[in-house]
Amino acid sequence: MGIVMSVIIxxxxxxxxxxxxxxxxxxxxxxxxxxxLCIIGPSGGGKSTLLNLIGGFIKxxxxxxxxxxxxxxxxxxxxxxxxxxxxxxxxxKTVQENIEFPxxxxxxxxxxxxxxxxxxxxxxxxxxxEFKDFYxxxxxxxxxxxxxxARALVTTPKVLLMDEPFGSLDILTKxxxxxxxxxxxxxxxxxxxxxxxxxREALHLADQIIILGxxxxxxxxxxxxxxSEERVKExxxxxxx
Amino acid sequence: xQNIKAIFLKPYSKYVWIGIMLIAWEAIAKLTPVSPxxxxxxxxxxxxxxxxxxxxxxxxxMLFSLGLIFVGLVIGVLLSFVMSAxxxxxxxxxxxxxxxxxxxxxxxxxxxxxxIILWIGTGSKAILFIIVHSVLWPMILNMxxxxxxxxxxxxxxxxxxxxxxAKIIFKIYIPASMPYLIAGLKIGWARAWRASISAEMxxxxxxxxxGIGWYIxxxxxxxxxxxxxxxxxxxxxxxxxxEDFIFSKIEDRTVKKWGLS
Numbered sequence: 001m002g003i004v005m006s007v008i009i010x011x012x013x014x015x016x017x018x019x020x021x022x023x024x025x026x027x028x029x030x031x032x033x034x035x036x037l038c039i040i041g042p043s044g045g046g047k048s049t050l051l052n053l054i055g056g057f058i059k060x061x062x063x064x065x066x067x068x069x070x071x072x073x074x075x076x077x078x079x080x081x082x083x084x085x086x087x088x089x090x091x092x093k094t095v096q097e098n099i100e101f102p103x104x105x106x107x108x109x110x111x112x113x114x115x116x117x118x119x120x121x122x123x124x125x126x127x128x129x130e131f132k133d134f135y136x137x138x139x140x141x142x143x144x145x146x147x148x149x150a151r152a153l154v155t156t157p158k159v160l161l162m163d164e165p166f167g168s169l170d171i172l173t174k175x176x177x178x179x180x181x182x183x184x185x186x187x188x189x190x191x192x193x194x195x196x197x198x199x200r201e202a203l204h205l206a207d208q209i210i211i212l213g214x215x216x217x218x219x220x221x222x223x224x225x226x227x228s229e230e231r232v233k234e235x236x237x238x239x240x241x
Numbered sequence: 242x243q244n245i246k247a248i249f250l251k252p253y254s255k256y257v258w259i260g261i262m263l264i265a266w267e268a269i270a271k272l273t274p275v276s277p278x279x280x281x282x283x284x285x286x287x288x289x290x291x292x293x294x295x296x297x298x299x300x301x302x303m304l305f306s307l308g309l310i311f312v313g314l315v316i317g318v319l320l321s322f323v324m325s326a327x328x329x330x331x332x333x334x335x336x337x338x339x340x341x342x343x344x345x346x347x348x349x350x351x352x353x354x355x356x357i358i359l360w361i362g363t364g365s366k367a368i369l370f371i372i373v374h375s376v377l378w379p380m381i382l383n384m385x386x387x388x389x390x391x392x393x394x395x396x397x398x399x400x401x402x403x404x405x406x407a408k409i410i411f412k413i414y415i416p417a418s419m420p421y422l423i424a425g426l427k428i429g430w431a432r433a434w435r436a437s438i439s440a441e442m443x444x445x446x447x448x449x450x451x452g453i454g455w456y457i458x459x460x461x462x463x464x465x466x467x468x469x470x471x472x473x474x475x476x477x478x479x480x481x482x483x484e485d486f487i488f489s490k491i492e493d494r495t496v497k498k499w500g501l502s
Contacts, residue, residue: 055401057397057401074400075397075400075401075403076401077402079401081397083397085392085394087392087394088392088395088398090413090416091417091499091501092416092417092419092499105402105404105408105412106402135498135499136500137499137500137501138500155402
């Protein structure tokens, strides 16, 4: 694609304890600009913890995360998180207002025209034009997640962190959203770190897959032959004890 | 039978019930041997009300009470907002506010009257003090409960966009806890009414023309039972108007529209 890949996130010797139990043990990992990286692993394996550490939402008990060469010690607007919960949208704002929200509160002070243009672009990208005046309680789970994705992307962050965003959706909506996500990634080339426990989802979306188990990186896989059954079996083999 | 039942399930059913109560009232006053001094007929109450409206007493005294309640509510809401917001950002201040609420919330304003008379005197300021005391603590309880009920993910979103604490409170916490804030305002409004009327009955007209509480108390002194009922009727009507035309509209435009009720 002619893009010079450079390291955007570097994780060094990262550890995290919960109630004296080691969740992450000396993780070393690099994520390059424009990568679509999926982190998969069993429930309770530390996937979300790792994502929260990358986002700066929690503190580590050892090691460090650096974003563009700077140590991450608090959340920042260049690394936006999309959460699993449907209630991440503000119920007092419509779809359009939810997407506008980060722009209206951005230190760049976007003009009204810029806000309207950017919001329109991302509403169209997630195919919610007809629903832009709906409140979250009037939307389906899939529409809510689309809105959350548009809101996360509208400020064009460098990294999108996604914590099992499609985990609570039915299979049809999930597949549709995965395709939308791939379209968006191809258009924006935003670096995406995507947590899932669904092997097929990881194989469908990612170009890099990290298998997290027992608090460590078990395997890093380059996923060029997407969706192959051999790969599914191979990864399940890594995940099985 | 179904049609009759349907009437009581409509939004206006409250007024149907009021109509039934008024008919029952009139029936008791007219058909039972109860003394008119204890239980005046509706005509007597309406006549007393019209008379008080014509002389201007009841309206002026009602406005006096409403003015004090409004000022007390504004002060109470502002203070409770400051205290609740500081509780959000500082766990130490939260512990202080929790302690204050435990001490002062169960304390009726009227129990403080002897002290208030001693410290402030018996004027409008004393009434205002009691109103603020009555509004402040339930309002803090509701505001802090509202702030605590907000999904953690909202706060994370605010942090993700690097909002300051003030911005998180104004842009996220306040709208997100709107159902609690409205409930707190309703409680505050009702408590302010009670506090104001109790204090006015005790302080009399020393705080100016006296409020609706003083009006009712005065009617009792002259055994004007119809006048007492006229005063109560005005309080009820104002309460219902505020409920139907202020709180209800606020709810329609906020929590109901947002699917939070």
